[in-house]
Amino acid sequence: xxxxxxxxxxxxxxxxxxxxxxxxxxxxxxxxxxxxxxxxxxxxxxxxxxxxxxxxxxxxxxxxxxxxxxxxxxxxxxxxxxxxxxxxxxxxxxxxxxxxxxxxxxxxxxxxxxxxxxxxxxxxxxxxxxxxxxxxxxxxxxxxxxxxxxxxxxxxxxxxxxxxxxxxxxxxxxxxxxxxxxxxxxxxxxxxxxxxxxxxxxxxxxxxxxxxxxxxxxxxxxxxxxxxxxxxx
Amino acid sequence: xxxxxxxxxxxxxxxxxxxxxxxxxxxxxxxxxxxxxxxxxxxxxxxxxxxxxxxxxxxxxxxxxxxxxxxxxxxxxxxxxxxxxxxxxxxxxxxxxxxxxxxxxxxxxxxxxxxxxxxxxxxxxxxxxxxxxxxxxxxxxxxxxxxxxxxxxxxxxxxxxxxxxxxxxxxxxxxxxxxxxxxxxxxxxxxxxxxxxxxxxxxxxxxxxxxxxxxxxxxxxxxxxxxxxxxxxxxxxxxxxxxxxxxxxxxxxxxxxxxxxxxxxxxxxxxxxxxxxxxxxx
Numbered sequence: 182x183x184x185x186x187x188x189x190x191x192x193x194x195x196x197x198x199x200x201x202x203x204x205x206x207x208x209x210x211x212x213x214x215x216x217x218x219x220x221x222x223x224x225x226x227x228x229x230x231x232x233x234x235x236x237x238x239x240x241x242x243x244x245x246x247x248x249x250x251x252x253x254x255x256x257x258x259x260x261x262x263x264x265x266x267x268x269x270x271x272x273x274x275x276x277x278x279x280x281x282x283x284x285x286x287x288x289x290x291x292x293x294x295x296x297x298x299x300x301x302x303x304x305x306x307x308x309x310x311x312x313x314x315x316x317x318x319x320x321x322x323x324x325x326x327x328x329x330x331x332x333x334x335x336x337x338x339x340x341x342x343x344x345x346x347x348x349x350x351x352x353x354x355x356x357x358x359x360x361x362x363x364x365x366x367x368x369x370x371x372x373x374x375x376x377x378x379x380x381x382x383x384x385x386x387x388x389x390x391x392x393x394x395x396x397x398x399x400x401x402x403x404x405x406x407x408x409x410x411x412x413x414x
Numbered sequence: 415x416x417x418x419x420x421x422x423x424x425x426x427x428x429x430x431x432x433x434x435x436x437x438x439x440x441x442x443x444x445x446x447x448x449x450x451x452x453x454x455x456x457x458x459x460x461x462x463x464x465x466x467x468x469x470x471x472x473x474x475x476x477x478x479x480x481x482x483x484x485x486x487x488x489x490x491x492x493x494x495x496x497x498x499x500x501x502x503x504x505x506x507x508x509x510x511x512x513x514x515x516x517x518x519x520x521x522x523x524x525x526x527x528x529x530x531x532x533x534x535x536x537x538x539x540x541x542x543x544x545x546x547x548x549x550x551x552x553x554x555x556x557x558x559x560x561x562x563x564x565x566x567x568x569x570x571x572x573x574x575x576x577x578x579x580x581x582x583x584x585x586x587x588x589x590x591x592x593x594x595x596x597x598x599x600x601x602x603x604x605x606x607x608x609x610x611x612x613x614x615x616x617x618x619x620x621x622x623x624x625x626x627x628x629x630x631x632x633x634x635x636x637x638x639x640x641x642x643x644x645x646x647x648x649x650x651x652x653x654x655x656x657x658x659x660x661x662x663x664x665x666x667x668x669x670x671x672x673x674x675x676x677x678x679x680x681x682x683x684x685x686x687x688x689x690x691x692x693x694x695x696x
Binding site (some may be wrong): 231232256261268275279287331 | 591592642
């Protein structure tokens with residue numbers, strides 16, 4: 182069943198298109214990697230999927246459970262956050278903000294959801310630790326737990342391994358892969374890392390060409406866009 | 415015992431009680447939103463606004479209003495919104511625009527006060543607007559009520575929107591994606607800060623307000639590592655410093671504003687040392 186369908190989408194700013202004719206379809210349980218050069222419109226597409234940017238043309242059709250506010254989002258970390266005084270528990274719980282609605286305070290169910298998310302990512306014992314004292318990998322896990330508080334159906338990750346050391350990178354990829362396989366969470370990942378994309382993803386969207394390449398990983402591997410020895414796009 | 419007697423004698427006067435209540439409320443409000451201001455890197459708004467408030471005060475004085483609040487509050491709130499827009503804009507030089515507004519209103523304010531002044535002691539008036547001096551001891555009952563109502567509103571806003579404020583402060587992008595209107599909350603913070611600055615003017619004067627907003631937040635961040643902890647600690651530090659400052663200014667006959675700020679500086683020093691010891695012992 183399709184969760185998100187993009188048809189003839191064109192995106193841009195002030196009437197000027199960054200990318201045109203973007204067509205793709207995401208089904209429940211997919212693992213989609215969005216790759217492409219800087220400026221090809223990856224982050225604009227991401228904003229559009231999150232409902233933060235209105236397309237110049239075309240449409241984004243959202244299926245079951247993916248309306249605005251119900252996509253778990255893992256943004257890139259800002260410098261501002263690295264020394265922010267907050268505990269892992271506080272950060273994770275703030276993922277429930279979208280379900281607050283007209284209420285002012287979190288319910289018991291919200292707290293339980295946050296606890297489950299931390300448990301799922303193995304950071305329960307870090308709950309009272311200050312976020313700023315964590316390693317890069319642990320910080321990303323916390324933000325991933327926060328994204329899972331918003332929804333378990335579909336998560337959108339913006340370069341989740343940037344700034345992580347090789348061990349933490351492998352660990353992060355493994356965690357995301359397990360989420361996709363075990364909990365059937367749909368994963369959309371914006372990344373530069375093509376070798377990891379073809380290892381874990383089942384679909385690839387390569388932005389920048391015309392038309393934009395959207396196929397399965399096998400077809401991508403056989404295409405001319407795929408660099409001979411893996412590596413960076 | 416002599417000190418205690420003096421204190422008891424002073425507290426039998428209504429105006430001292432008023433000053434004390436206003437001092438505690440203002441320091442409480444400024445400490446809570448100060449944390450947000452510091453973490454959002456909005457400190458510049460607090461500083462810019464305090465200068466604007468001085469200019470507005472001068473205009474109010476020239477017009478000769480009995481209640482300054484009617485002029486000062488709207489001007490400061492509107493400036494807060496403008497400063498917020500300017501600070502976030504990437505097209506024009508945002509920080510330069512803020513410097514322009516704040517230094518401009520300082521100049522215009524002093525000019526107005528010296529040209530149209532009705533009192534014989536212009537520099538005295540200017541000094542008391544800038545540094546507070548003894549103006550807190552001349553509060554009327556109306557001032558007290560205005561301050562009480564405003565403080566309760568500000569405190570209620572903070573408590574009710576605590577979770578949303580945290581989310582927007584920590585990660586605006588995520589909050590927007592979760593369907594929160596972050597612009598509204600930024601606006602809320604800017605407007606509330608404007609209100610706090612106007613309230614705090616009578617306590618510490620317009621130039622020293624930033625200290626009241628920033629010091630307790632920075633002090634508590636040295637010792638606390640959770641957001642809730644920082645907020646609570648900041649509130650306690652600020653209220654204690656305000657009380658200590660007001661009482662010592664009465665006993666030592668020093669100007670209230672600078673004395674309160676000195677108490678805040680000492681508190682920051684203590685927290686700095688405690689924080690460093692905490693880090694070393696780990």
